[in-house]
Amino acid sequence: MSTISPSTDRVRHVDPTRRQQAVAAWALALPFVLLFVVFSLGPVLASLGMSFTDMRRTDIRDPFAVNPVGLDNYVQLVQDPLFRKVTLNTLLYLLLGVPATMAVALLVAVGINRVERFSGFLRVGYYLPVVTSIVAVSVVWKFLYRDNGGLFNTVLGWVGIDGPGWLDSTTLALPSLVLMAVWRNFGTLMVIFLAGLQTIPQEVDEAAEVDGASGWARFRHITLPMLRPTLLFGAVITGLGYLQFFEEAFVMTKGGPLDSTRSATYFTFDQFGFGNYGYAAAASYLLFLAVVLLTWVQFRWLGERDEKGATR
Amino acid sequence: MSTLTAEKQAAPPKAPASRDGGEWRRTPGWLYAVLFVGLFLVVIPFVWMLLSSLKPEAEVRSVPPTWWPETITLDNYETLFTKLDFPTYFMNSAIVALAVTAGNMVFCSMLGYALAKLDFPGKKALFAIVLGTLMIPGVVTFVPLFVLTTNIGLSNSLIGMILPFLAGPFGVFLMRQFIQSLPDELIQAARIDGAGELRIFFSVILPLCGPALATLGILTFLTSWNNFLWPLVVAQTEDKYTLPVALALYSVGQNATQYGLLLAGSVVVVLPVLAIFLVLQRHIMQGIAMTGIK
Numbered sequence: 003m004s005t006i007s008p009s010t011d012r013v014r015h016v017d018p019t020r021r022q023q024a025v026a027a028w029a030l031a032l033p034f035v036l037l038f039v040v041f042s043l044g045p046v047l048a049s050l051g052m053s054f055t056d057m058r059r060t061d062i063r064d065p066f067a068v069n070p071v072g073l074d075n076y077v078q079l080v081q082d083p084l085f086r087k088v089t090l091n092t093l094l095y096l097l098l099g100v101p102a103t104m105a106v107a108l109l110v111a112v113g114i115n116r117v118e119r120f121s122g123f124l125r126v127g128y129y130l131p132v133v134t135s136i137v138a139v140s141v142v143w144k145f146l147y148r149d150n151g152g153l154f155n156t157v158l159g160w161v162g163i164d165g166p167g168w169l170d171s172t173t174l175a176l177p178s179l180v181l182m183a184v185w186r187n188f189g190t191l192m193v194i195f196l197a198g199l200q201t202i203p204q205e206v207d208e209a210a211e212v213d214g215a216s217g218w219a220r221f222r223h224i225t226l227p228m229l230r231p232t233l234l235f236g237a238v239i240t241g242l243g244y245l246q247f248f249e250e251a252f253v254m255t256k257g258g259p260l261d262s263t264r265s266a267t268y269f270t271f272d273q274f275g276f277g278n279y280g281y282a283a284a285a286s287y288l289l290f291l292a293v294v295l296l297t298w299v300q301f302r303w304l305g306e307r308d309e310k311g312a313t314r
Numbered sequence: 315m316s317t318l319t320a321e322k323q324a325a326p327p328k329a330p331a332s333r334d335g336g337e338w339r340r341t342p343g344w345l346y347a348v349l350f351v352g353l354f355l356v357v358i359p360f361v362w363m364l365l366s367s368l369k370p371e372a373e374v375r376s377v378p379p380t381w382w383p384e385t386i387t388l389d390n391y392e393t394l395f396t397k398l399d400f401p402t403y404f405m406n407s408a409i410v411a412l413a414v415t416a417g418n419m420v421f422c423s424m425l426g427y428a429l430a431k432l433d434f435p436g437k438k439a440l441f442a443i444v445l446g447t448l449m450i451p452g453v454v455t456f457v458p459l460f461v462l463t464t465n466i467g468l469s470n471s472l473i474g475m476i477l478p479f480l481a482g483p484f485g486v487f488l489m490r491q492f493i494q495s496l497p498d499e500l501i502q503a504a505r506i507d508g509a510g511e512l513r514i515f516f517s518v519i520l521p522l523c524g525p526a527l528a529t530l531g532i533l534t535f536l537t538s539w540n541n542f543l544w545p546l547v548v549a550q551t552e553d554k555y556t557l558p559v560a561l562a563l564y565s566v567g568q569n570a571t572q573y574g575l576l577l578a579g580s581v582v583v584v585l586p587v588l589a590i591f592l593v594l595q596r597h598i599m600q601g602i603a604m605t606g607i608k
Contacts, residue, residue: 129599133588145363
């Protein structure tokens with residue numbers, strides 16, 4: 003991560019070159035910076051500003067003529083039973099989705115890392131769902147989850163189980179969406195974990211095996227600690243994904259039944275659709291805060307454990 | 315191990331030598347069995363999607379379901395492309411994805427180079443901004459972005475869909491990582507030859523970025539092709555729908571119960587990217603390994 007490369011060190015005393023470099027660098031950065039300011043930074047700040055106003059759809063042509071309402075939107079959000087519900091749902095998506103996705107990805111990665119043949123083929127196969135559209139696979143899974151004639155209940159029927167209506171139940175719908183999301187998402191983590199596993203020197207593992215350590219002991223005391231930075235990174239990016247859960251619920255359940263699958267992003271989208279722009283902006287900002295907080299907590303938590311860990 | 319060497323030399327090597335831990339580490343057979351069963355489970359929704367899309371509507375909804383179609387028909391696809399407007403949606407998706415891809419390849423490699431090889435005031439801050447942008451969820455920006463695009467006359471337009479995604483932080487990060495690995499001597503030699511800084515980028519560095527640009531291009535195309543929330547917000551009339559927008563709205567709208575049709579629509583969305591991925595997967599895997607991000 004050295005930002006000063008040897009070349010720049012050597013030319014440091016030549017002033018005109020440095021000037022030229024700076025001019026060239028900013029010229030090269032200009033398109034990105036412009037797009038960033040207009041389409042990212044601007045909207046992020048505008049969203050914060052909007053969240054303190056009563057802006058509605060009717061103000062769209064005159065966005066600066068809205069009334070400031072202070073923290074009203076936030077106060078209202080905290081008191082809104084639906085917002086509480088979607089916050090809880092979003093937490094459930096996070097708490098079910100992240101561990102499940104990581105566990106599946108780790109299992110598959112350890113397995114593929116161990117095989118001598120077909121590892122490339124297996125990796126590509128397991129990665130397939132990741133490249134596909136969430137909307138499209140949600141349509142497919144909605145069909146698989148059908149009560150009568152769906153794939154799941156047909157297979158369950160073979161062993162005599164009368165499968166439930168997965169997406170019609172307020173308790174089962176959310177876990178069912180998570181299951182699909184795990185299937186759709188674990189491939190990314192699998193590839194990242196595989197890259198992490200390959201940095202673990204095989205000698206350590208072999209030495210432990212010679213010493214009689216069981217497979218589980220080696221996994222627990224060698225693989226896991228050495229993989230900790232990779233796991234941390236994986237947890238963060240997976241968590242960010244589940245916090246923004248939306249498309250699956252939009253297509254498969256429309257947020258139902260009884261809002262049991264509606265997420266915070268879905269809520270924001272709904273409020274936008276109702277024309278409550280200020281309210282939607284406030285909701286999105288609370289979600290943004292959660293994103294920042296989650297990243298911070300996960301780096302803190304896993305970072306500390308890394309220091310306490312035996313390795314390095 | 316030395317006894318195995320002679321035999322192995324005759325056959326093409328199956329695995330890199332460093333992974334060859336000797337006979338006692340041979341992969342157990344059950345592991346292959348488990349991994350291939352797992353792979354089968356992962357792939358089955360795609361197979362089911364494809365097979366069902368080729369059945370007539372009555373067979374799609376039959377209980378118990380048929381596995382292999384009793385009647386193979388392209389009726390669902392014909393409906394999509396003649397009665398519904400899937401050719402338009404397909405074109406919209408392709409135009410948006412190609413434009414976004416081109417923009418990212420150009421703009422991200424420019425900034426990536428500056429961050430990797432040039433020394434300038436504000437560099438650290440700029441890199442921090444790039445990394446910070448990776449964390450901004452789309453849901454935070456879409457409401458003000460909608461107000462903005464409406465006021466500059468770009469709502470319900472493909473340009474409005476494209477512009478906000480024209481230069482993403484992921485591309486900058488990927489290109490910076492790659493360009494950092496190129497030798498500094500190349501740049502110095504060009505400077506000594508009197509080449510200007512921009513010229514060095516365009517005629518020395520860029521031609522060497524082929525592999526990274528390929529990775530970036532493919533990943534950006536896939537992401538853009540599958541993008542949903544922003545196109546859903548921008549598109550207000552059917553002629554501006556992208557494929558995921560059209561599919562999602564059909565699936566919750568009046569076509570909600572036409573399974574065969576919707577599954578055929580899913581095939582149309584999924585098949586092109588699966589094909590691109592299978593042909594070019596090497597680049598994608600490299601990209602993930604290089605940056606650790608999808």
